[in-house]
Amino acid sequence: MAEIPTWAPLSEEVLADQRAHYDERRRACPVARSPRGVTVLRHADVVAVAQDPATFSSGASVFRSVPNTMDPPEHTAYRSLVDAFFTRERMAALEPEVRRIARAVVAGLGDRTDAVTGLGRRFAVHAQTSWLGWTGQEDRLVRWMSANHDAARSADRGRTAAVAAEFDELVAEQVALRRAAGDDAPDDPTTELLHAVVDGRPLTDAEIVSVLRNWTAGDLGSIAASLGVVVHFLASSPEVQHELRQVALGGQGSAADELAAAVDEMLRIDDPFLVNRRVVTRPAQVGGFDLRPGERVYLNWTSANRDESVFGDPDAYRPTENAAQNLVWGTGVHVCPGRPLATMELVVVLTELLRATRQVVPDPDRRPVRETYPVGGWAHVPVVLRR
Secondary structure (H helix, E strand, O other): OOOOOEOOOOOHHHHHOHHHHHHHHHHHOOEEEEOOEEEEOOHHHHHHHHOOOOOEEOOOOOOOOOOOOOOOOHHHHHHHHHHHHHOHHHHHHHHHHHHHHHHHHHHOOOOEEEHHHHHHHHHHHHHHHHHHOOOOOHHHHHHHHHHHHHHHOOOOHHHHHHHHHHHHHHHHHHHHHHHHHHHHOOOOHHHHHHOOEEOOEEOOHHHHHHHHHHHHHHHHHHHHHHHHHHHHHHHHOHHHHHHHHHHHHHOOOOHHHHHHHHHHHHHHHOOOOOEEEEEEOOOEEEOOEEEOOOOEEEEEHHHHOOOHHHHOOOOOOOHHHHHHHOOOOOOHHHOOOOHHHHHHHHHHHHHHHHHHOOEEEEOOOOOOEEOOOOOOOEEEOEEEEEO
16 A cells, blocks of 8 residues: 655645645645644545544544534534524524624724724624623633634644633633522523533533633634635625625525525635544545554545535636535534524625625735635735725
């Protein structure tokens, strides 16, 4: 059996344009090895690994995360509990408040803004705090997002751990406030988690904090990154922007579904969610190469979502044709549980942005800046809003 080709995914060359290097590497070989583990690059292999938790365990981290690092059957009960917070009915009830927030954030933007920091982060923080019942923590969370962004890219584990501990402290404070309030605690998802039961017992405080960390620390950055990708795509594609503005202005029938499909396709083309880890539990093969038990595997979603064998021209915008194979939200037992909330939020804020403007164009005086590992997409997307 041939040796897996090696690469350096965190080298300056790759980090300068991650997406282009993933394309090049995928075309050369389905997998690549680095000191960190084996990266899986092609669509079919990523799907196969993600859908085989018995062979490729999600328990690849030293830190327990609910339900991210769990495998079936343990994962099943926790995932069922989490899914109950993201039903269609709950999202419909939440949508008017999210729309109010989106409208206010868009109205507060100047003629020039950054789609990531000016629009994305502000909207994400206000939408999430409203949903979770954390009103009043917005400024603190905005500062934390900035600190977390810097720490993640510093490669300083001490700094990263300190920022993570700061966030856990914030979450623990919210839990403690509700425990102290007892029957007078607010009726929100944070309070509801305190009364949630799995396998016949209440969640521990550590489990509650873990769930809330996923819902906030993860989703805040995801919404901001996604909006950066979406706005950059629209500013660079005036015909698509015009088409979707007409859909948003019409606002009838399947408008939300059409905008959701458009958002998913833009995120497929430039997927900001780079990788997830797995660990091999038994001898396996991926892409024709042998893997040994204990090896780390990285599922490269950004690469898989641009696989020519599935999507043809990976940069071609084809929402309807590509929807069934789109892996932006993952696949298998760990498909993103927060997708209904994230999609609703992205569609609502996109609708309000398009309704409030005649045109969104690239800022001629400032260039967009690519994001870098551990996420993709854009760090800064300067745009001009023509109202």
